[in-house]
Amino acid sequence: MNFGKILFFFKLGVAIIFLQTLFFKFNAAEESIFIFTRLGVEPWGRIAMGILELMIVIFLFIPFLVWLGALFGIGSMMGAILAHIFVIGINVANDHGLLFVLAIVNFLGCSYILYSEKENLLMNMQWLFKRK
Template identity: 45%
Template sequence: MKKHLPLMLKIISGIIMLQTLFFKFTANEASVDLFTKVAGENEALMRIGTGIIELIATILLFLPKRTWLGALITIGIMSGAIFSHITKIGIIHNNDGGALFIMAIITLISGGILLLLHKKEIPFLNL
């Protein structure tokens, strides 16, 4: 199980982040509405920028010597998503039953566990 847990966490995080990219990059109406609530007139910049950062984080999660960096970026981006849901978007968005919020929490937790599992690889911590 110890060998399989990191892979499972990477897959869970990767699937969640990658499946939202289609909506972000194609200017899906629900995605545009969500990012308009958060960024106003800068919606497109934030929507596409967030998608690019999530793509980079996902790629880094699967690079053995950079998993820690992918996890750290994942934690940052999901913390922002959760904060936005709590302060501006609302837990439930477009009658999704809180699915986006729950996926952000799952991804945040997965990223946190991955970061803990790979803490010895973080160069500036010298553990």
Template identity: 45%
Template sequence: MKIERISSVLAALILLQTLFFKFTAAPESVYIFEQLGAEPYGRIGTGVIELIVAGLLLFKRTSLLGGILSMGVISGAIFSHIFVLGIEVQEDGGLLFGLALLVFVFSFITVWTQKDTLISFIALYKK
């Protein structure tokens, strides 16, 4: 299995694992989105977007798009931790922040390993 597939699947698995907490209104998830002033719509909306992105990451044909979108979505989580929530949220030892960083890294690897496809796509539409 290629590194691109491994990184895509790992990013998708992390994103999918967090959906349970978002969609069941787990106290940790509700707390986070309350701190961001986006409860409940931000929590549910983010969950829907992450579900779509995870699906894109799981299929080789759409993993490039999934990787790009995933980096965008997870950047919001990373910036929220840095500027609003803090690295550690409710004494989690920085676990959620670490998972967000992992998703970003795995998504970056997914995009980087397909950069030739991305460059070809951009060149096709520049003409």
């Protein structure tokens, strides 16, 4: 199995997790409403996170935006992990920590994707700063 296939499966796995949680956010599932109410940002925070997660999934499959999707994914999952640790708890609505584990898995997956896209990230950063 070559590197390109491994990276594709990482992207696919991360995307599936984001799409699954996105479904619950946009359908106003009780668990999502509970989480974002505890964070004090219901309903707009839930909807905004859903939009961000949809953008992440789309960016992961656009070759020149993969790095941006991975970067946004790392940021959103870091927020989710910290929210679980400091505000909502690890076990949310008797899920036995499943959402917390999914956040960690996606954080690690996005980190790997970003690492594998480091050349594209550096090229884009150079291009950004040369535009001045």
